[in-house]
Amino acid sequence: MMDIIINDEKIDYKIENERNLGDILTGLEIWITKNGGIINCISVDETDIPLECPLEYKVKSISSVNRLKIKTSPKFEYAVDTIKMTGEYISKIIGEYIDSRDVEQYENTLDGIQLVCEGVNRSLQALYLRDLVIVNENGRTLRDILSDLRTVTATYEDKYIDYDGAAKLKDLLQELLRILPKVVGWAIMKSSLRDNERNSVEGSFLRTIFKDLENISKKAMNRFESIAENLQIGKDREALEDLCFVAELLDEIIYVLQFFISAYDMDGDLLSKSGIGIEPLFNKISHWLKEVEKSFKNGDLVSVGDMLEYELKPLFQEIVKLLCEIGLFIQ
Numbered sequence: 296m297m298d299i300i301i302n303d304e305k306i307d308y309k310i311e312n313e314r315n316l317g318d319i320l321t322g323l324e325i326w327i328t329k330n331g332g333i334i335n336c337i338s339v340d341e342t343d344i345p346l347e348c349p350l351e352y353k354v355k356s357i358s359s360v361n362r363l364k365i366k367t368s369p370k371f372e373y374a375v376d377t378i379k380m381t382g383e384y385i386s387k388i389i390g391e392y393i394d395s396r397d398v399e400q401y402e403n404t405l406d407g408i409q410l411v412c413e414g415v416n417r418s419l420q421a422l423y424l425r426d427l428v429i430v431n432e433n434g435r436t437l438r439d440i441l442s443d444l445r446t447v448t449a450t451y452e453d454k455y456i457d458y459d460g461a462a463k464l465k466d467l468l469q470e471l472l473r474i475l476p477k478v479v480g481w482a483i484m485k486s487s488l489r490d491n492e493r494n495s496v497e498g499s500f501l502r503t504i505f506k507d508l509e510n511i512s513k514k515a516m517n518r519f520e521s522i523a524e525n526l527q528i529g530k531d532r533e534a535l536e537d538l539c540f541v542a543e544l545l546d547e548i549i550y551v552l553q554f555f556i557s558a559y560d561m562d563g564d565l566l567s568k569s570g571i572g573i574e575p576l577f578n579k580i581s582h583w584l585k586e587v588e589k590s591f592k593n594g595d596l597v598s599v600g601d602m603l604e605y606e607l608k609p610l611f612q613e614i615v616k617l618l619c620e621i622g623l624f625i626q
Contacts, residue, residue: 297357299323300364316360317353323365333373333421336366371486374421375479381414382475385468393465404456404464408448411471412441415478422482425547427540429481430507431474440471480504488554502625508548509618512611515544519608523600535591538603541611542584548614549577555621576613583607 299308299319313319316339324334337344340361344352368376388407415437419426426438444467451460480500518537525534556573583606590598 297360298362300362301327302365302367310357313357315353315357316355316363317348319357319363320348320353327365327367328370331370332367333370334365335368335373336364338362338364370421371482374418375482377414377418377421378475378478378482381411381418382472384414385411385472389465389468393461393468404461405448405451408444408464408468411468412444415441415471418478422478423485424478424481425543427544428508428511428547429474429477430511431470431477434510435470435474436511437471437474437478440467440474443467444471485551485554488551488557498625502622504551505618505622505625508551509615509622511544512548512615512618515541516608516611516615519603519611522603526596526600531596538587538591541607545580545584545611545614548618549580552617552621553577573617576610576617580607580610580614583610 297319299306301323308319308323310319313322320337327334334346337346337348339352339355341364384407388404388411392404392407418424426441427436429437431437431440444464447460447463447467456464481504484500484504518541522534522537522541525531525537552573583602587599587602587607590596590602
């Protein structure tokens with residue numbers, strides 16, 4: 296019978312409908328993830344295997360395996376460590392590949408950048424972060440930087456990287472490197488607010504976060520006009536992209552605000568100067584987003600435009616005011 300050992304402790308795992316080792320690993324991963332962990336090492340009969348379990352191991356019969364050992368880490372710690380290691384790897388790419396001015400080494404750059412982007416995206420998912428709200432000192436979001444990196448690397452997939460391309464990639468990698476501490480800061484802030492540990496977050500960083508959210512929201516106001524214009528000229532795809540951006544931004548802002556108000560024991564209604572309570576404001580936004588989505592799916596683009604202009608836009612403006620008020624409160 297197979298022994299299953301997690302973090303050096305044997306567990307009592309009841310096999311039910313699992314057919315092979317792959318099924319057991321899938322079940323364990325789900326269970327570990329639900330408990331806030333993440334797998335970082337797998338060993339089958341004292342042989343380490345990749346986390347992306349190879350097919351030859353997935354199809355192994357349960358009876359053929361004597362011991363399955365798994366090491367886990369708290370998801371938060373693992374993701375933050377991954378971000379930090381990504382920063383070290385970016386420095387390596389710049390120093391050993393790009394700055395070498397060796398054209399042959401440039402090929403390693405593309406592979407390295409792909410690994411960097413994958414590492415950042417996985418960490419964002421594990422930390423429940425969104426790249427559209429993480430902003431650098433120039434107002435560029437993490438999403439902008441990652442998108443530009445993918446665009447430039449795609450240009451050189453079928454040809455050698457020239458010196459101009461290497462210079463562009465170096466600038467983007469350095470930009471990414473500088474924004475990574477902000478990613479870690481966001482992770483700490485969200486984790487602390489969720490756990491009501493408000494003293495773990497510096498007031499100066501909170502002020503920066505809410506100022507960033509306020510500025511992003513002000514810029515996003517233009518998207519309401521863009522959505523309406525694109526709908527009128529038949530650019531439904533562009534309109535949908537802007538609509539998804541606004542919906543994702545609102546979802547993130549509401550998430551942060553709810554935890555912030557709770558962690559600081561604040562009366563949200565005192566912050567709102569519109570006469571609308573915070574919770575009713577959030578509920579109205581949620582309601583109209585659902586109505587917009589429904590009308591979009593039904594092809595009723597006239598209703599979509601009207602709801603965006605006369606219902607959602609005024610509510611979005613209230614959100615911007617609220618972010619400003621909270622920024623003043625923190626000061």
